[in-house]
Amino acid sequence: MTTQNFLTKNLGDVASRYILGQMRLDDGNLDLRHMCDKVKLEMQLIEKEAAYDYLKVEKEMYELDAEIDKSDQILGELEDVLLNFKDYLNDIKSEMTQLQDRSLAMNTALTNRKNLSKILSSFVDQAVLDPNLVDNICNKEINDQYVEYIRILCSKLEFISNPEFSDPAALKQLGPELIKLKNAACRRVREFLIDKVQVLKKPKVDVKSFQKDVLIKYRVFTEFMKDHYLDIYVEICNLYIDAMSKLYLSNFKQYVGDIQKITLDIYLRNDVIIPDNIQNYRSHLNLRNVQNLVQDNGSIFQLMNREQILNFMDEDPVEADKIALKNQRILLEQYFKSINRLLLIQVKHEVAFSQDFFNLKPEQNRQIFSNVFKNTIQFLLDHLKQTVGGSFDMYALLLIILLNEKNQQQMHKKNQGVLDSYFEQVNMTLWPKFEQVFDIHIHSIQSLNVKTYRNLEKQVTSRVFVVRYVDVILSLFKLYSFFEDNKMIVSRITQLRLKYLDLIKRSSAEYETEQETTIYTLSVYEIIVTALNATQLPNYKKEYTDEILLIEKETNKFSEKLVQIFMKDLFGNLVDFIQKYAKEETERELNQMEGRSEIIQDETKLQISNVDNKKLIENISQEVSLSWNKKVDAFRVQIEKHYQGTNLMKSLLKKFLQTFIANYNVFYKYAKINHATYVVNMTQVQTILKEIKTIQTKYNM
Numbered sequence: 001m002t003t004q005n006f007l008t009k010n011l012g013d014v015a016s017r018y019i020l021g022q023m024r025l026d027d028g029n030l031d032l033r034h035m036c037d038k039v040k041l042e043m044q045l046i047e048k049e050a051a052y053d054y055l056k057v058e059k060e061m062y063e064l065d066a067e068i069d070k071s072d073q074i075l076g077e078l079e080d081v082l083l084n085f086k087d088y089l090n091d092i093k094s095e096m097t098q099l100q101d102r103s104l105a106m107n108t109a110l111t112n113r114k115n116l117s118k119i120l121s122s123f124v125d126q127a128v129l130d131p132n133l134v135d136n137i138c139n140k141e142i143n144d145q146y147v148e149y150i151r152i153l154c155s156k157l158e159f160i161s162n163p164e165f166s167d168p169a170a171l172k173q174l175g176p177e178l179i180k181l182k183n184a185a186c187r188r189v190r191e192f193l194i195d196k197v198q199v200l201k202k203p204k205v206d207v208k209s210f211q212k213d214v215l216i217k218y219r220v221f222t223e224f225m226k227d228h229y230l231d232i233y234v235e236i237c238n239l240y241i242d243a244m245s246k247l248y249l250s251n252f253k254q255y256v257g258d259i260q261k262i263t264l265d266i267y268l269r270n271d272v273i274i275p276d277n278i279q280n281y282r283s284h285l286n287l288r289n290v291q292n293l294v295q296d297n298g299s300i301f302q303l304m305n306r307e308q309i310l311n312f313m314d315e316d317p318v319e320a321d322k323i324a325l326k327n328q329r330i331l332l333e334q335y336f337k338s339i340n341r342l343l344l345i346q347v348k349h350e351v352a353f354s355q356d357f358f359n360l361k362p363e364q365n366r367q368i369f370s371n372v373f374k375n376t377i378q379f380l381l382d383h384l385k386q387t388v389g390g391s392f393d394m395y396a397l398l399l400i401i402l403l404n405e406k407n408q409q410q411m412h413k414k415n416q417g418v419l420d421s422y423f424e425q426v427n428m429t430l431w432p433k434f435e436q437v438f439d440i441h442i443h444s445i446q447s448l449n450v451k452t453y454r455n456l457e458k459q460v461t462s463r464v465f466v467v468r469y470v471d472v473i474l475s476l477f478k479l480y481s482f483f484e485d486n487k488m489i490v491s492r493i494t495q496l497r498l499k500y501l502d503l504i505k506r507s508s509a510e511y512e513t514e515q516e517t518t519i520y521t522l523s524v525y526e527i528i529v530t531a532l533n534a535t536q537l538p539n540y541k542k543e544y545t546d547e548i549l550l551i552e553k554e555t556n557k558f559s560e561k562l563v564q565i566f567m568k569d570l571f572g573n574l575v576d577f578i579q580k581y582a583k584e585e586t587e588r589e590l591n592q593m594e595g596r597s598e599i600i601q602d603e604t605k606l607q608i609s610n611v612d613n614k615k616l617i618e619n620i621s622q623e624v625s626l627s628w629n630k631k632v633d634a635f636r637v638q639i640e641k642h643y644q645g646t647n648l649m650k651s652l653l654k655k656f657l658q659t660f661i662a663n664y665n666v667f668y669k670y671a672k673i674n675h676a677t678y679v680v681n682m683t684q685v686q687t688i689l690k691e692i693k694t695i696q697t698k699y700n701m
Helices: 003-011 013-027 032-056 058-127 131-139 144-160 169-199 207-213 215-228 230-261 306-311 320-325 332-357 362-372 374-389 394-413 420-446 450-460 462-480 487-508 514-534 542-570 572-581 583-593 614-643 647-674 685-698
Strands: none
Touching: 032 058, 131 144, 131 169, 144 169, 144 215, 169 215, 169 230, 207 215, 207 332, 215 230, 215 332, 230 320, 230 332, 230 362, 230 374, 306 332, 306 394, 332 362, 332 374, 332 394, 362 374, 374 394, 374 420, 394 420, 394 462, 420 487, 450 462, 450 487, 462 487, 462 514, 462 542, 487 514, 487 542, 514 542, 514 614, 514 647, 542 572, 542 614, 542 647, 572 614, 572 647, 614 647, 614 685, 647 685
């Protein structure tokens, strides 16, 4: 395909010729004259073609022009119609605006007339004293309908007291009549309320039902008295206070008397951790008729799950007659919880009722409430002092304190602080008593003669008294965990621990040998640390963890001491050799052994003094080779005798084996370097290690 044909096909004839001409011009081969004539000729041809095309459509153009004129005429007519319709709509809009303004004016007038009608109607109702109302108030029976009569009277009295209506002549005549009617109503209402209050003094009356179903319906009467006869209102309040005060006091005296008969105080004056003689020692408590206590093989000082009472704060008060029929008994904390629970129920009810019935604000109501329960609260406080005064149950005292604090928190959550003084006085009564009972236990340990204690141990074993101490400590920590923050209990626990461990120290000094002293002391620590680790507090306390760490530290210290004593007794020559010539090396060996089970025999690190006494080396070698396993077995027998079945037994055996092998390994290294002829006859370290592994496997170490 030629260049011209390609351009003609894609760009058109004229454009293609122009581009070709440009190309030729660029080449310098274009004839301008010839090109101009050719273009002129083409323009003439195009003009003729255009004239011919116009002549072909001339007729259609005339017709199109006529149609355009006709359409223009129609659109003009339509414009006139729309303009007329717009004017019509403007007229309608104007009329609607006028109607809306008239409607608003009519609504305003109607509203004003209705308001005026209500005012006039109210005025007429209030300004006119209906004879029927007078008759109803003066003569009708006081019942639910009578409440409505008093409400109407109160409304009229409020109306005439309005300064806006003080001038009309009609009210000048109405005022005296209303005063007479008010006085008549006051006499009748006063007598009625006094009669109703007197009903509260009758025996076996259901007070709550009477307040809820009868009195509360007539709260309008107390409002009427409060607004118009304040002195009579105060009189009614005082009569109510007197009646309810006597009623609550009588009811609580009866309830406390009944519940006291089924209450059991389980501890005696001589029930201390360590009694002064065997006659005062009790191994069991009389809990046969007490329910929900969990007892194991511990002492009389275990808590026995008594702290669970704190999880049932909202239980109904104990019904003494039902408990007595079952021949059951309750403990002091249950006794207090029931009394306190009943008090809180009665107080909450009375506060709500008196505030509603006497139309009082909370602060005003506190004055009435304080007088209603004043005598009852004083009775309960006096009885509490008397009851706990002869008790020696320090767990009950702490539980009562916790119950008391939780009750106060419950009241505060409901924004009721009406019993704060009572709660504080309960605490002021109980804390000194707790310290008094606790001091009895402290004194029993501190003042005890060592010989007396040793004699008691011989009669009932030392473990018995250790368990008693442990049970006290664990019980106190459990109860302490329920307190938000009470460092006094922790300080008392610390004091008890110091006094008790001092007694153990004094008692251990009575043994003849250091071995017996250490075995005795360690047996005490073993019981304590085992019990502490086996017990989980209801709520985490850092002080309990610190207590465990302290006892474990002391246990480890005495364990190390006991191992060293037996090493000295069983492998005296070896120990003397190590202590004199390689103490630091052996200690380093022991530290390395704590993280692995194998001995690394590296003589290049051996730092040991040169020993000239070859006979000593020979004696130690023969002693170990001939009897090391027998001596290890002798140690095992001894610790099994004192610590059979305990983790301490395994720990001591492990420490002993590690200490022995560390000492012997250092000794073996020295002999191998300096006296190679003896090594042939010596028991190799790996041989001993193999047998030690067998022992460790046997005892699951």
